[in-house]
Amino acid sequence: MSRVVFLKERCKGCLLCTQVCPKGIIALSGEMNQQGYKIVEVAPGKMEQCTGCASCAMICPDTVITVYKTVKPGQPVKPGEPGEEVARVNG
Amino acid sequence: MTEKIAFERPKPLADRATHYCPGCSHGIVHRLVAETLQDMDLVENTIAVSAIGCSVFLYNYIMVDTVEAPHGRAPAVATGVKRARPDRFVFTYQGDGDLASIGMAEIMHCANRGERVSVVFVNNTIYGMTGGQMAPTTLVGQKTTTCPSGRCRDSEGMPIRMAEIIASLGGTAYASRVAVDTIKHLNQAKKALRKAFEVQVNGLGFGFVEFLATCPTNWKMSSIDANKRIAEEMIPYFPLGDFKDVTTGKGVC
Numbered sequence: 001m002s003r004v005v006f007l008k009e010r011c012k013g014c015l016l017c018t019q020v021c022p023k024g025i026i027a028l029s030g031e032m033n034q035q036g037y038k039i040v041e042v043a044p045g046k047m048e049q050c051t052g053c054a055s056c057a058m059i060c061p062d063t064v065i066t067v068y069k070t071v072k073p074g075q076p077v078k079p080g081e082p083g084e085e086v087a088r089v090n091g
Numbered sequence: 092m093t094e095k096i097a098f099e100r101p102k103p104l105a106d107r108a109t110h111y112c113p114g115c116s117h118g119i120v121h122r123l124v125a126e127t128l129q130d131m132d133l134v135e136n137t138i139a140v141s142a143i144g145c146s147v148f149l150y151n152y153i154m155v156d157t158v159e160a161p162h163g164r165a166p167a168v169a170t171g172v173k174r175a176r177p178d179r180f181v182f183t184y185q186g187d188g189d190l191a192s193i194g195m196a197e198i199m200h201c202a203n204r205g206e207r208v209s210v211v212f213v214n215n216t217i218y219g220m221t222g223g224q225m226a227p228t229t230l231v232g233q234k235t236t237t238c239p240s241g242r243c244r245d246s247e248g249m250p251i252r253m254a255e256i257i258a259s260l261g262g263t264a265y266a267s268r269v270a271v272d273t274i275k276h277l278n279q280a281k282k283a284l285r286k287a288f289e290v291q292v293n294g295l296g297f298g299f300v301e302f303l304a305t306c307p308t309n310w311k312m313s314s315i316d317a318n319k320r321i322a323e324e325m326i327p328y329f330p331l332g333d334f335k336d337v338t339t340g341k342g343v344c
Contacts, residue, residue: 001094002094002097003094009108010108012112012113012114013113014113014114014307014314014315015114015313015314015315016114016314016315016318019315019318020273020274035108037113052097053097054097054098055274057097057098058098058274058277059119059274059277060118060119061109061111061113061114061115061116061117061118061119061122062108062109062111062118063100063104063118063122065098066096066098066099066100067096067097067098067099068094068095068096068097069094069095069096069097070093070094071093071094071095
């Protein structure tokens with residue numbers, strides 16, 4: 001399952017990521033961080049829809065988002081790809 | 092199930108919060124610069140020259156050696172740095188108030204001499220740091236604190252199109268204009284930035300990329316509306332694309 005991880009303390013709540021997500025799963029959370037900004041989240045239960053396209057991370061001005069993309073079985077991470085050394089097995 | 096990291100913070104970009112307002116395009120351009128330096132394996136070999144404006148704290152965010160230049164003089168400082176250390180990769184990072192106004196003489200002559208430096212030019216049509224005054228690139232009709240009823244063509248003239256001016260100068264190897272409002276434009280922006288860096292590495296001449304960027308605070312808009320303004324108002328006046336590219340012969344006389 002592809003997924004995105006938000007670094008909550010860096011988010012400034014500009015909402016640009018909500019506009020570019022092709023699945024529309026990112027939304028304002030109602031939570032506030034220590035900087036005092038209302039931050040975004042992936043709506044509960046909607047993370048399965050994430051395709052790992054990284055559009056949200058590319059438009060984020062504060063590099064809040066890290067994107068993990070699923071590698072299909074039988075499709076090993078190619079040598080030299082950025083994710084090679086971190087490919088791992090989920091429990 | 093295995094997974095790989097599809098996107099993470101590029102290593103030359105400092106792991107700290109920026110002072111930029113929410114939705115400010117500077118963060119996106121910083122990341123593109125950091126990614127391109129990392130991809131081209133230039134990080135250890137780079138000297139950046141930062142300018143005056145919101146981007147003044149560039150040295151806090153991109154972890155390369157940086158010289159702080161006086162207002163508008165970044166291309167002149169970069170000329171000195173490059174001539175003293177021709178083995179280093181040198182780029183300047185300037186806003187439109189810095190490059191297109193007070194620094195007009197320096198950028199024109201730096202490009203005309205064909206200095207082997209690259210310029211990252213962030214055009215948000217306003218002076219951001221000082222509180223939203225009119226810049227040479229402010230669009231006609233745009234309201235700022237120094238033209239509260241909107242820029243008037245009769246008294247203030249038309250906005251300056253920098254990428255076209257730089258492309259017309261003899262020493263320029265690459266001049267392009269890109270935007271950072273959509274994913275498609277971001278991909279184009281990264282390619283253009285890489286090309287502007289490559290012409291310096293290959294010793295072909297001066298590289299210039301203009302980024303159409305937002306300033307939600309001084310435009311008095313939400314981040315989302317500001318992002319839409321790039322496509323609705325800026326791109327029609329500031330067309331995107333390459334204006335000169337010596338590697339393909341485009342715009343070369």
